[in-house]
Amino acid sequence: MDRILRQVLTAVGALVGLGVVLRNHTAWSAWPMLHAIGHAREGVLIAAGLVAGGLVGYLVGPILVAWATRAVVWVESRLQHTPTQDLLSGSIGLIVGLVIAFLVGTDLSGLGPFGTILRVAITIGFGYVGLRVSIRRKDDIMRPQSWLPARMKHRNGPESIKPKILDTSVIIDGRIADICQSGFLEGPLVIPAFVLEELRHIADSADVLKRNRGRRGLDILNRIQKEQNSVQIYEREVDPNMEVDSKLLKLAKILDGKVVTNDFNLNKVAELQGVPVLNINELANAVKPVVLPGEEMVVHIIKDGKESGQGIGYLDDGTMIVVDGGRKFIGQTVAVLVTSVLQTAAGRMIFAKLKSQAGVEAEAR
Missing domain, CATH: 3.40.50.1010 (5'-nuclease)
Known part of the structure; x- marks a missing residue:
């Protein structure tokens, strides 16, 4: 493959050298030495162009191909790790920027070399700005419904x-x-x-x-x-x-x-x-049912609470009920009266006391 590549590059270099000779034939023919050769100068020029171009293609061509291959591999690896949305939105922004640059730089052709340099700068600038803006706004670009009015x-x-x-x-x-x-x-x-x-x-x-x-x-x-x-x-x-x-x-x-x-x-x-x-x-x-202080409910006490004498029970929806004085009724189902309800970020807790205890307190009053 390397040998075939060198042969191809040598042939391409020779053709390029021939093209350069033919294009600059007028300038070459003005040399006094070549003019003295007479009709043979065209052959000399053609042979020199073929040899010089082939030699450059043979020596420099593989180096350029190696650089180009490394550049392609680097670009491909970067594109593989770039999200698809970034590629799409960046392509859209780049195209829009280049179109705007083309429209802006249309009237600059009459400025000569300065106009050409200015057009190149405008093209690069608008293309870069379109690429950067589209990548930063990719969420809106990839969501077409956000473009519509309310x-x-x-x-x-x-x-x-x-x-x-x-x-x-x-x-x-x-x-x-x-x-x-x-x-x-x-x-x-x-x-x-x-x-x-x-x-x-x-x-x-x-x-x-x-x-x-x-x-x-x-x-x-x-x-x-x-x-x-x-x-x-x-x-x-x-x-x-x-x-x-x-x-x-x-x-x-x-x-x-x-x-x-x-x-x-x-x-x-x-x-x-x-x-x-x-x-x-x-x-x-x-969607949990609303429980108000003073309501009566039946609870199965399953364990003791943190404070002395407290018992813990649960409703069917998982709401924890802390029963004051319910520790001695662990494993039993008792009637209680709700005293307060505490709503937290983790859920809701209901505090209650035994109905019999509430009746004793009422009689004492």
């Missing part, structure tokens, strides 16, 4: 039909399947490929607990796909250098969708970035 956005559909992007934690949690089955989530459910990859890694973990959680998440996904017709797998890579949570938020901006999660930290980060979030824990707290 009225047209409203005509195209209400906000409730935005795609819902599922987080890994909410899939493992499992309650999302029941919520989807109940019909409270409208619009397409988007499952990113990087979330599936994370679930697969969890399911293949050496830790038994993690492995069971990962397999549970995969089972939940299979159930959702069987019951819902609007499940979509997003195969495109967002940005390989980002973490999963950052990818989710970026994908939500690209698709103009909402992230469905039960991760408290992800919820806060999404609020800071202006990404709408549907938190399953907030939904669970919102």
